[in-house]
Amino acid sequence: MGSMGTVDFQPAADVAVLYMSEGDLVSGLSRVKARLEEVAKVRRRRGGLKVICAFQKSHLTLPHLQPLQVMLLCHPSEASLVPVTDLSQLPQLLLQIFTANKVRNPFLASLESVKEKERARVDKDVLLTVCRLPKIS
Secondary structure, eight states: OTTOTTOSEEEETTEEEEEEOHHHHHTOHHHHHHHHHHHHHHHHHSTTOEEEEEEEOSTTTHHHHHHHHHHHHHSTTOOEEEEESSTTHHHHHHHHHHHHHHSOOHHHHHHHHHHHHHHHHHHHHHHHHHHTSTTTO
């Protein structure tokens, strides 16, 4: 992303984090929408970019949460929404994102092994079927 532009943090190569303070949400969603549109442009250029929208959750921002969720559902940036109750939680969140991005998902490995077994079974079934054809075996 180079200078990072609209992205506030980039804890991993394929993860962009936007931070929205109380002021960003209370002042209206037009600024948030503009930032998300710029991130959507970057996301179109870089296909695998995951966008996380961290916002400061407080009694002032709660009334704006529902319109923000609706906007994110309909927006092409496909951003995930993560509440942060205190600004001191943001570094912890970024560290967790960085750590999670480096670790391989163990469930994906088990799914891959199941798919490999299914592929092997299909190959075996095809071979057995072909062997039963006359003049082939």
